[in-house]
Amino acid sequence: MSGVTHPKGFRAAGVTAGLKSSGGKDLALVVNTGPRFDAANVFTANRCQANPVLWSKEVAKDGVVRAVVLNSGGANCYTGPEGFQTTHATAERVAEHLAIGAGDVVVCSTGLIGLLNDRAALLAGVDAAAAALDADGGDAAAHAIMTTDTVAKQVVVEGGGWSIGGMAKGAGMLAPALATMLVVITTDAVVPAADLDKALRAATRVSFDRLDSDGCMSTNDTVSLLASGASGIAPSLEEFTARLADACTDLALQLLADAEGADHSIAITTVHAASEDDAVEVSRSVARSNLFKAAIFGKDANWGRILASVGTTGAAFDPADLDVAINGVWVCRNSGIGEDRDLVSLEERDVTVTVDLKAGEASATVWTNDLTHAYVHENSAYSS
């Protein structure tokens, strides 16, 4: 699968820079060859941000990005001015090879935090990646950004004569790197930067932003969207946003499915809410309940723990009149005992929870994983 190099106008590479102790590929480069260089980016909302995020936020401001360089094997977070210089040097080296400005190079890093990356190894990796750039390099790039991911995550969505490609790594429960999520999405559609920004914010709001694997927010999260315009086709903003949301949701669910230490992928949908914000708040509160998540690990259709989480929110509802279904069985009716919970099977990985607030017409889904022994093991046995 070619992922980010599926749309026309992109080249990519994935090489071994020697940052990962495993000796696997650890440096990826994605280059937009034009003719347009429109871009949009979203970054972690965490106020403690890694050096590559601090750099890339500046790069992103003018809506022009020509390349994204990503390394695994070190997050370059809490590494101070020397770490920032490493990020800067990485962008400069990419720019030299491509004969562009460093201010058009987004840098992403993932891996251990609080440790300096080996700058010489990183720069040598950039040299190798620049030499390896290829119109079919998307797959190699997707492999080079993996940390504890067990599979590479890529997506292709076809428009009419144009397409979207993407790659992602991470998601919550990925020990020990604070669950860094890095995503690069490419398109050959003609979309001006301002519209790309609108589309990306709309698409991430209903996809990555609703992935709440363990409630912990990374210092490095980045989603970078590049548009080459190489198809010559300008879809409507509405159509482009819809296809982009499809691509983002596909990648988000791939992250959920590969979250380490998780036995279950759980979709929590709140229906009949007074507003979408209410629906998100309720679904997210359930997604963050350790007691609920441990119950799902134990294959226990524990609706009481769901109601207790719903009760902590400020959403509009009558506490005495809530319904809850698990895998389609309405185990709670009117805030009391409903259908027999023994009818619920939790043997499969995928689990659905539906909370009916009976307060309106809005709905929203938040995705999470269960809380397992493996999660505790992986996040306690490794330093980071």
Place this chain on the structure above:
Amino acid sequence: MSGVTHPKGFRAAGVTAGLKSSGGKDLALVVNTGPRFDAANVFTANRCQANPVLWSKEVAKDGVVRAVVLNSGGANCYTGPEGFQTTHATAERVAEHLAIGAGDVVVCSTGLIGLLNDRAALLAGVDAAAAALDADGGDAAAHAIMTTDTVAKQVVVEGGGWSIGGMAKGAGMLAPALATMLVVITTDAVVPAADLDKALRAATRVSFDRLDSDGCMSTNDTVSLLASGASGIAPSLEEFTARLADACTDLALQLLADAEGADHSIAITTVHAASEDDAVEVSRSVARSNLFKAAIFGKDANWGRILASVGTTGAAFDPADLDVAINGVWVCRNSGIGEDRDLVSLEERDVTVTVDLKAGEASATVWTNDLTHAYVHENSAYSS
């Protein structure tokens, strides 16, 4: 230890009603024999509240409570109108025995949720408890409210010629009953109900409200404070509040020390905050980070996970200038690597984390536990 019967003017009992499958004591009764019957209560902020909470909130409104009846072995939550009738019948039975009004009887329940309590067994238990009431019955009562607690929690604080006594059960990580916390506190000081209310809110704000064992909020939490006035002494509100805060903090730390599945008791103190609210928000965000809590279980002095949690808050600070100490070792200075983390020993149960925001003069402590295999086991292996 006599706990709630240490102050003059109280009798108590703890008996076996047969609600607990273990056959242990499961029904407690605490009676104020006067001459005054001032009372104050605080209840869970969860909007999904158990039947005894719905009942007791009404009882508490007039500032007069003459008895508190508590059962373990069943939370009477999500049990609908029939469950409410069981609570009502329990209060009526207590009132009959004491020749008082049912409207002066607080009812508390703890145990499994979503199951009806055996009303006949409960009422027979009330009969037995009324017959067993004793001026030294505090210890029996404290044992009767235990669920998965391994030790009874009691406290006595002496004033000048008056005293405070208390008992508590629960705290987060107490599977599988949603961590219900029940607390009864007695005093023979002369304190009008309005002042009791002020004192109780001030004391719980800095004690029970800052115990955040696993971030899950129970449907049954109740703290009930009864004042008999039997000492004839009226301390100043300031003095009474200070002693009450001592008693509440003592009980809170006993709950923390007995939290099931926990290897560590962690005190997270934020210093030099711009406001107390900021300090609480920062400490609480760290207390709720599963990644941080799993690291402490793994004896890993992981300051990066602490900073990442601090970064999710809205508190005033410079993200590039934070200091963090674990057990007194400043492992993070100016948001970068500080003293050698290998200097931190996490072998002992008690752990202190200090976050220095360098933004003001306020401080606050939130207490939590680590995230362990035992926590996952206990909250996944039992239904509730």
